[in-house]
Amino acid sequence: MLTFPNAKLNLGLHIIAKRPDGYHELETSFVPLPWADALEVLPTPNAAPDTTLALTGRPVPGALATNLCLKAYALLKADFPALPAAQLHLHKVVPIGAGLGGGSADAAFALRSFNDIFGLQLAPAQLATYARRLGADCAFFLENTPVLATGKGDEFEPLPLDLRGTPYVVVWPGVGISTAEAYRRVRPQAPQHSLRQVLAEPLATWRGRVVNDFEEALAPAYPVLAEVKQQLYAAGAAFASLSGSGSAVFGLWERGATLPPLSWPSPYAVWQGLL
Numbered sequence: 446m447l448t449f450p451n452a453k454l455n456l457g458l459h460i461i462a463k464r465p466d467g468y469h470e471l472e473t474s475f476v477p478l479p480w481a482d483a484l485e486v487l488p489t490p491n492a493a494p495d496t497t498l499a500l501t502g503r504p505v506p507g508a509l510a511t512n513l514c515l516k517a518y519a520l521l522k523a524d525f526p527a528l529p530a531a532q533l534h535l536h537k538v539v540p541i542g543a544g545l546g547g548g549s550a551d552a553a554f555a556l557r558s559f560n561d562i563f564g565l566q567l568a569p570a571q572l573a574t575y576a577r578r579l580g581a582d583c584a585f586f587l588e589n590t591p592v593l594a595t596g597k598g599d600e601f602e603p604l605p606l607d608l609r610g611t612p613y614v615v616v617w618p619g620v621g622i623s624t625a626e627a628y629r630r631v632r633p634q635a636p637q638h639s640l641r642q643v644l645a646e647p648l649a650t651w652r653g654r655v656v657n658d659f660e661e662a663l664a665p666a667y668p669v670l671a672e673v674k675q676q677l678y679a680a681g682a683a684f685a686s687l688s689g690s691g692s693a694v695f696g697l698w699e700r701g702a703t704l705p706p707l708s709w710p711s712p713y714a715v716w717q718g719l720l
């Protein structure tokens with residue numbers, strides 16, 4: 446089974462409080478971004494006993510066993526001991542440590558592939574429970590529709606936000622930022638605006654009102670983030686922001702606008718198109 450685990454963008458991100466379990470209470474929104482890895486999951490040929498993962502494309506740091514695709518398999522195997530072995534191939538495209546949720550997307554798509562090819566018949570709510578155990582934002586990628594996320598960023602409500610056809614540019618500035626490190630730099634605070642309310646207003650009104658709290662917290666250590674954001678505004682973006690805990694910065698243009706030619710230094714990675 447071949448799937449294309451896509452990335453996400455965060456539109457606004459309020460870090461409201463630190464919880465007793467060490468996680469943070471959030472308010473954010475997730476929208477799917479059509480920038481994707483490719484993940485093939487097959488039953489092993491001749492019923493070979495071991496699950497394998499071949500990696501191509503962008504290097505994924507860490508030991509193979511820590512790859513979220515294999516962690517997804519291990520989680521199901523613990524509950525379904527008779528689960529046959531699988532042969533996985535992940536072609537990594539989405540930058541890592543980018544705030545684009547690439548690892549979480551791989552995990553969610555892997556869970557769904559195991560469910561389908563091995564006929565586990567897990568209902569959507571059961572798959573979401575497994576996904577939450579793999580990462581706070583992982584369950585978003587099962588439905589992949591715009592949501593407002595609260596709690597640890599794992600409780601979702603549908604968001605009536607239709608950005609289809611909106612031109613976007615996503616810039617990864619050649620450096621990854623660990624999510625845990627980014628949270629350590631933030632001072633939680635109550636938000637000034639209700640994100641749901643501000644996102645209900647036109648894109649043209651979002652600048653300065655749809656706020657990602659990680660931007661201020663990361664600015665001293667990563668000045669490149671503000672530089673890229675400024676360049677996107679200079680190029681005519683209606684709204685620009687850091688995604689999640691960074692390091693990717695994106696710009697959104699009004700529907701029908703033509704994206705200007707933009708050039709970025711190596712080793713930046715850039716993706717653009719229509720949402």
Ligand SMILES: C[C@@](CO)(OP(=O)(O)O)[C@H](O)COP(=O)(O)OP(=O)(O)OC[C@H]1O[C@@H](n2ccc(N)nc2=O)[C@H](O)[C@@H]1O
Nearest residue numbers: 468469544545546580581582597598624625628689690691
């Ligand atoms: C920041 C966000 C915003 O959408 O996304 P990314 O920028 O990573 O894509 C998410 O909160 C990331 O979700 P996810 O990447 O699934 O996080 P996890 O693997 O569960 O947690 C990684 C680490 O981030 C911190 N963490 C995560 C979520 C949260 N609500 N509070 C936290 O403090 C914890 O230190 C945790 O150990």
Ligand SMILES: Nc1ncnc2c1ncn2[C@@H]1O[C@H](COP(=O)(O)OP(=O)(O)O)[C@@H](O)[C@H]1O
Nearest residue numbers: 506512513541542543544545546547548549551
């Ligand atoms: N399949 C995977 N793709 C990307 N990162 C993965 C994967 N499996 C495990 N990881 C680990 O997850 C971390 C980054 O996850 P990722 O979701 O890309 O971060 P972010 O959401 O901030 O972009 C890294 O430590 C990386 O080694």
